[in-house]
Amino acid sequence: MKPPPHLRPHRRRSGGQRWDEHNxxxxxxxxxxxxALIEEHEPGAEISTQQIADRAGLARSVVYxxxxxxxxxxxxxxxxxxxGYLTEFEExxxxxxxxxxxxxxxxxxLTVVRWTTDHPNLYRFAQQGPLPGHPTADTLTTFRHRVADTLWRRFASWxxxxxxxxxxxxPLAYGIVGLVEGVISHHLSTPPTPTRPTQPALARLLTTSTWHLLAGHAADQGHPLDRTTPLSTTLATLLSSAPDRANPEQPVDN
Structure with missing residues (x-):
């Protein structure tokens, strides 16, 4: 898994920075x-600190x-x-x-479906306990909100x-995240069978559901979307009418 940005080393280093990078x-x-051990073991298996230290090539005392x-x-x-998940999601x-x-x-x-179905043990583990600074918070709710906030900020910027x-x-950003999480959780809990959806099929189901939701609201606002139109054309059309939306005509007083 790619380390998140705040855990990646910087190129220019002072003595203190080198020690920080060492840690x-x-x-x-x-x-x-x-x-890695969580991925290798059955869900819920006990993994000792010593096992983690051995895998990392460090003494147990270093872990603590x-x-x-x-x-x-x-x-x-x-x-x-x-x-790590959010980093891949943002990219x-x-x-x-x-x-x-x-x-x-x-x-x-497809990125979301692949990550969760390729790492089911990590996906379950991440939801089964508190996060730093949130000892009593609902981890799943916290995670949903972080994903939804990321999605909302990017979409709003566009x-x-x-x-x-x-x-x-x-609120729809949170609804979409909840929909995706619910569908994926059900998928992971379903035993593999010949009729179980493949990753692309599951991603397509979620895509179609999300498309109809977004396209319906866009049409209600007078911005019809076409499934086959390249984004460049869609953006050009919306940009051409942006000045009218930014500066709507004021009613003339008689």
Whole structure:
């Protein structure tokens, strides 16, 4: 798993920075070792701190110099999973002019489906305990909100350029994330059978559902979307009418 940005080393280093990087490298090695063991074992299997230390190539005492206790290590491991997932999620949220809106949705859904179905143990582990700084919070709810906030910020940044106010639709970001999480959780709990959807098929189901939701609201606002139109054409059309939305005509007083 790619380390999140705040755990990646910097190129220019002072003495203090080198020591910080040394600690970051050890912390990352410990977290990566813990997650590798979680992926290898059956869900819920007991994994000792000594096993984690051995996998990381460190002494057990080093683990507890980097983390206060086992609860802290587990909480940081969950955070590491979420941060890595969000990093991959953000990287796919890019506008490709050659693709359609539906293509963009499919790319996002396929990334989510592949990550969760390729790492089912990590996905379950990350939801089964507190995160750092949130000892009593519902981890799944916290995770959903972080994903939804990321999705909302990116989408809002695009529509702001187009002078389209989507503020009333913010709750839908959380609804879409809840829909995706529910479908994926059901998929992971279903035993493999010949009729079980493949990753692309599951991503397509989620894409179609999301497309109809977005396209329906867009049409209601006077911005009809076409499934086959490249994003470049869609954006050009919306941009051409952006000045009218940004500066609507004022009624003339008689």
């Amino acid at each position: 970051i490298a050890r912390r990352t090695a410990i977290l990566e070792a813990a997650l 110099r980097q983390f206060r206790n086992r609860e802290d290590l587990d909480a940081r491991a969950r955070e590491y999973v979420f941060d 796919i949220l890019v506008l490709d002019p050659a693709k359609t809106v539906e293509d963009l949705i499919f790319d996002v859904m 529509t702001t350029v187009l002078a389209i106010d989507i503020t009333p639709y913010r």
